[in-house]
Amino acid sequence: MDFFTAQDRARRLTGRLILLLALAIVVLIGITSLVVALAVVFLDGASFTGETLARALQPQLLAGVAMVVILVVGLGSLIRHLQLRAGGSAVAEALGGRSLNLETRDANERRLLNVVEEMAIASGMPVPLVYLLEDPAINAFAAGHELDDVAIGVTRGAIETLDRDQLQGVIAHEFSHILHGDMRLNLRLVALLHGIVVIGLIGRMLLHASTSGRRTRSRKGGGHVAVLGLGAGLMVVGYAGTLCGNLIKAAVSRQREFLADASAVQYTRNPEGIGGALKLLAAHRLGSRLLASQAAEFSHLYFGSGVRSLSRLTATHPPVTARIQRVLPHWDGSLPPAPPVRSTRRQAEPASSDGGQGGERLAAGALAAAVVASVGRPSSEDIARARRRLGEIDARLFESAHEPFAARALVYGILMGADPRSREAQRDALQGQALPEVLAELKTLEAPLSRLTPGQRLPLIELALPALRQLSTAQHARFQACLRRLMALEVHAGALQWALHRLVVQGIEGARRARRDRHLADLGGPLSLLLSTLARAGQQDEGQARAAVERLGSVLGVPLDFVGEPALASDLDWAMARLVRLVQAERAPLLAAMTCCVEHDGRIAPEEGELLSAVAWTLGCPLPSTQGAAGQTGVGSA
Template identity: 70%
Template sequence: MDFFRAQDRARRLTGRLVLLLLLAVAGLVVVASVLVALAVVLFDGQVMGTDPLARALEPELFGLVALGVLAVVVAGGLVRHLQLRAGGSVVAEALGGRLLNPDARDANERQLLNVVEEMAIASGMPVPAVYLLEDAAINAFAAGHEPHDAAIGVTRGAIEHLDREQLQGVIAHEFSHILHGDMRLNLRLVALLHGILVIGLVGRLLLRGAAAGGRGRSSRRGGGGHVALFGLGAALMLVGYAGTLCGNLIKSAVSRQREFLADASAVQYTRNPEGIGRALQTLAAYRLGSRLMSPQAAEFSHLYFGSGVRHLSRWTATHPPLEARIRRVLPRWDGSLPEPFAPTPKAAPAKPAAGTGQGESRREDLGRALGGAALAGAVVASVGRPDAESLASARRRLAHLDERLVDAAHQPCAARALVYGILMGADPASREAQRRVLDQQALPEVLHELEALEAPLATLAPGDRLPLIELALPVLRQLSAAQFARFRQCLAGLMAAETAPGPLQWALHRLVLTGIEGERRARRDRHLRDLAGPLSLLLSTLARAGQGSPEAQAESLEQAGRALGVSLDLVREAPSAADLDWALGRLVRLAQAERAPLLAAMVCCVEHDGHIAPEEAELLRAVAWTLGCPLPLREATGQGRHGAAR
């Protein structure tokens, strides 16, 4: 399944689940309303000679009670949704996770961060926050609403008992959940199920109130009311927990299928079924298994790599049996498992050798000398589907980056300086003006780091800017509100002081802000035919970056327009950053099905003779990222035109 169909499927599945749960809620509201209305009648104490059920079902009383019960369910779900609004970090912290310092020195923690960074850069998406759960179980999860607020949590048991190959399989599994849109679905399920559970919690409170208020009053006139209150509380508890069971059955059925898909995707991403397969075998042989000790583990059970909690039956299990998962990825498995073992830490992992493989080139090529149409099709097919080549490219890219720049990306002050240095223009006059802006607005310690990075930044190769920004994003997301406000002010000052800002500089600038704040969420209901103006502006910009002569630019734009079925006009003058922001702000509202043709048109505009130069590839990946289309990293075989995208 390709990226765009997977995203569409996730959205349709979300709608169906919401509908099923709403039907369950409707049934619960009816039952609970009848019980509450009946209790109200009984509380009145005037039931002699009347039919209590008939009085309870009177339209006015029943409607009022139904609205009250529905309000309780909606309020409970809304409160939980607001609590989870900040994204995956809320889930990780609720489970007792500790945010890993990107500059961690512990060997196991450093290996985990390296694997996550490699997978993020290979898949062309932001590096997520990484949390460590001090739990001896072997487990992991991915949580969040969008890639920019995603968090990956891994247990201490996993990093101590899985080798690098196995850990890479587990992380690839979690990245599949991010890329296929499972995270948003999972958090919505948490909120909806919490709303249903509130009915049961209200019933429990009523039971406690009836028990406390009824002591010593059984012979008084109000004793009947307390009996009714006790019965109502018990009934609401039963209804609430029955609804929760119903919701869990729906959640579990969907979750099991998503786990199979994530396992298959992990094999596809790494081209190594042994990694994920042996990780599952290790989990099956581990005495502590995947069970988490957190009190809130059950609420998030459908997020985990392993089941994480005990289930009453296979119907409520959120994960398929481990044996079934192993056979899916290792069809020739003979059923044998490692000897059962107890928690004992593994030896510290050795640092992987740099530059494995042949042809260690530092340039990207998204086409491998394919023709224009074939190249565009290959790029679209690769979205959200990193593979072994992407991972190897990311590992080599990270190994060849200057260590001073990599270290800077992991430090709060140095990361800001690194981004400033990357976004400063190549023209000496522009750099002087931009440095004056930073002298006025940036913190002294950040300026000091910028001076220290001038030498390695001067030798930065084309294609290395985007990976460095990706590495810096987790640190930048941790800035305080005041620090981020200053950081954003400095970025705006850099763009304003640039004499001739190029499209790549604009795209990287926008990528930094999108990677920290996310793109403003809007309904994705626009169609290509309605966006001729924004399309002409963006595609003209890409055509100028990829084609030399005005004639070639016009030809590539005309070709893109024919492919899109939209009449496009070549914008000959370079647009401002504000104009490009306007265009992209409208294009992010494209319906999911319309994004693949747009991406293909973007490729046609920048490619020339079947090749994409490193600067052009960086521009294409940056724009695609902000459109929600993560492009995997590829290496080049040819030389790029220096400065083409600047």
């Protein structure tokens, strides 16, 4: 299943799931309204007669009560949604996780960060925040709304028990959830189910209040019985609704776990990695059970079940043995003993380059098709290439990407223009706005920054994003002001400078969520501007660039006008603000058209790959560096 199909399927599944839950809520609202209406009638002094039910079924009373119930459920869901609006970090903190220090000296923590960074760069997406749960069980999760607010959480038991291949299999499993759109579905489930739970909580509160000694002494007769009945009824209805919701959640989650396991094998080409992790999970004395008080609410997010289930119907994960059997068909059923705590450190990868791989030629159109097919589907070759690329980066720059002060200086240095006039003006502007400590870091990084090779800027920015997301409000405001000033002072802001700047801003602020309701036919102006900019970046001759855009217009069925003048950053931002509203089904043709614009000779040079990857990411299409069997093209950051 390709990325675009998976994303569409996830959205359709979300719609069906919401419909199912909505039907369940309608039934619950009807039952709850009847229970509350009866309680209201009894509280009004009525006795149980044939007329009591008739009074309770009066349309006006039922409608009023139903509105109140809908309001309660809606507010409960909305409040939980707002609590989780920060994305994955909100989930991780709710489970007691701590953000992993990017400069950690702990060998196991460092190994985890390395694996996550490699997987992110291989996938063509920004490096997510990594959280550590001080829990001895073996478990992990990925949570977030969009690619720019993802957090990955891993337990202490997992990083100390699993070896590097097994840990990579677990992280690949979590990246599958990210790339297949499961995260958004999972968080919406949490919010919807919370609204139903509120009904049961209100019932429990009423039941507790009605049985309190000091309160019940003043209650007499039918009124007290009505409150007791109302509380008990709401509890039963609320928890029955929660059970229905959990059944739906569990059924969907079990299938997504099988898909994530299979994808982990596809990404790493190493079934023993994920298979070994699952076998250790089955053999581990504590299994995957988490100690956090809110573990049950997020059970469908985990690598392992995380909580005990009363029935297979409510289990959010398939049996571990069934998962092992699918990953390792010839497994004989034996389980290894739980290994001792490991203390490993990242092994230095031999520095190497892609050599002549980036120069392999492909026929026009074949490369674009290969690019589209690779979105959201990193391979073992991508992961190996990401590891090599990280090993090639200057050690000083690599370390700077993991420290907040140095990360700011690193990004300033990357985004400062190549034109001497621009750099001089930008340096003067930073002297007046940036912190002295950041300026000192920038000065120490000047030499290694001057030696950056094409293709290294994007991965460095991706590595720096987790550190930049940890800035305080005041630091973030100052950093943003400096970024705006740098772009404003750019004499000749090229497309790559604009794309990298936009990626930094979106990576730390998050993308503005827009409705995806536009089609290519509605976006002729923005398409013309973006494709013309990419064509000029990929073509040395303006005539060839013009011909490429006109040819793509006929292929896409959209009239396109070649824009000959270099676009301003504000114009490109305008275009992207409209293109992000493109429906998912038409993003694949757009990405193919973008690729055709930059491949002027059947290949994509490293700088062109950085540009293509940065623009693709802002459109929500994580672009790996390989094109599968078609050959290596140098696309992307790794």
